[in-house]
Amino acid sequence: MAQISFISVALKNLKRKTFRTGVLVFAIALLVSLLIFAISFTVSVASSLKKSSERLGADLVVVPVGARGFAEEFLLESKNTSFYMPFSIIEKVRKIEGIEALTYHTYLSSISGLCCDIMPTRIVAYNPETDFIINPWLQKSLGRPLQLGEAIAGFGTSENLGLGLLDIEATIFNNRFKIVGVLEQTGTGLDHALFMTEENLQNIIESGKSPLKKGQISIIFTKLKKGLDPDFVGRILEGEIPEVDVVARSDMGEKFISTLADINKIFLLTTILASVLTTFLVWAIFSAIANERSKEIGIMRALGAKESHIVRLYLIEVLVLGLLGSIIGVLAGTYLSALLAGSFSLLKNISAGLTVNQQAVIAMVGLLVGTTICVTGAMMPINRIKKMEPLLVIKEE
């Protein structure tokens, strides 16, 4: 049979009052789950925005003046919006010094009715000659360029439900299209679009059902020469071409970021309050424990326990409590984050998701914070316990 150890004595102490132990574990679990949820929410939104803007691969995005919000909604939030500017803007942009490459998209929203037999969705028409955004995705998924009369579905479109709809035909603005495949997930708002080359647009315009007019485009993506500051070039662009707004890659999702900053403040305040309350609870419970077990501590000291032995014994108790509560909190927080993600419009409209690495780091932060708070709350009572005069506490009846 195994001999007793500090760990076995600490565990037996924890089992002594299971309700009290349960309350402490529950409190720590609540705090950690709140923390995990807050961090997961913030990190998933922030990293999704960053990932989306990076995936687009453009240093600057040029949109019609006043359409910046619409463009972000389209590219990041998967919202159906249409905005147009004259094709001639492309040449004006090309002339700006520092522009290395550019391409453009034209966005359309399909409508319910006889002209379209697909669910209302977003249509992206691109120029296959200049494109550096869709082509890499297409190469990976289809292995060849799209032909006239062909379209490919984004990962999150209705057409991709069940994945059995490949090689189906669809009518879009009275034109028959063959859906030839599905793109891999990109994590951008474009996951919810149907893609086709711009040569199809002429026929769509001629159908008369689309708001699009000849010679219009929606957005221009530009790549800058190496070493140039996107903000600087963006300011020049806006100065030279008053009809456009320019969004630098780092500024994509500004609306989200400012909302996120406000949410972060609320999360931070709530987490601080919960941390203070939990620390106080741990302090109160361990103070009670110190009083309850003072005679036992005196006996242990008389049996040869050093101050460090007493500290070790109670620290193990605290660490077990902290770790147990934190592990439950991490699991609950992660589950809550997944469960409630759909309830937040901020998360619903963007392709938010955390990588395994991010989840691991957040879990580690949760474990660390939960355990640290537990130890912090218990340190003062533990310090008092170790300083107790053995004879005085032994004689206390």
Next chain:
Amino acid sequence: MFLHIENLTKIYTVDHETLVGVDNISLSIDRGEFLSIVGHSGSGKTTLVSIIGGILKPTAGRVLLEGVDICTLDDSKLSEYRANRIGFMFQFASLLPILTAKENVLLPGIFNPGPKTDKDKIARDLLEMVGIGEKLDSYPSQLSGGQQRRVAIARALLNKPDIILADEPTGDLDEETEAEIMHLLQEINKTQGVTIILITHNLGLAGKAQKQYRMSRGQLADI
């Protein structure tokens, strides 16, 4: 001299009032002696053994164990002294309620890992020796007062101490059990050569020791 107490004094200050717990006591004890100290409550008996046991610092004087003054040891050394050389028995049931009889006996072992010995076997043998070998896995709440004292004796012996300090170990026991515990202590003293200092207010019990002292108002006198 094995244990030499020299001009030992302990003064307490309670609410600005000075109380003399131990008043200039000097005493020499040989290895393997069994001595008893009788006295009324508040006479200073517990204070004296607490100082000898290293759980209380004196105001003045020295306690020399084989020439080493334990009153000058720091907390860590004093804890080692208690763990290695002293076995305590208290005047109340001093077992930890969360531990079984055997675990209670093993408890001093975690504070004094010492050489790699099979402490589990030692604990079993000790419980066997004190007559409750069948109660290894019983919790204190499942043991009688006498059985709990026997566990406390076994626990005091785990680390093979030089001195057992028994502070009224039979205080709340019936006469029969009291006699059994006393007999057990005498056996341990005889067979293992452990020095025993027994504190009691029972003159009959004190008379069974080799030397008897009386304590009154912090002062010690031969009986």
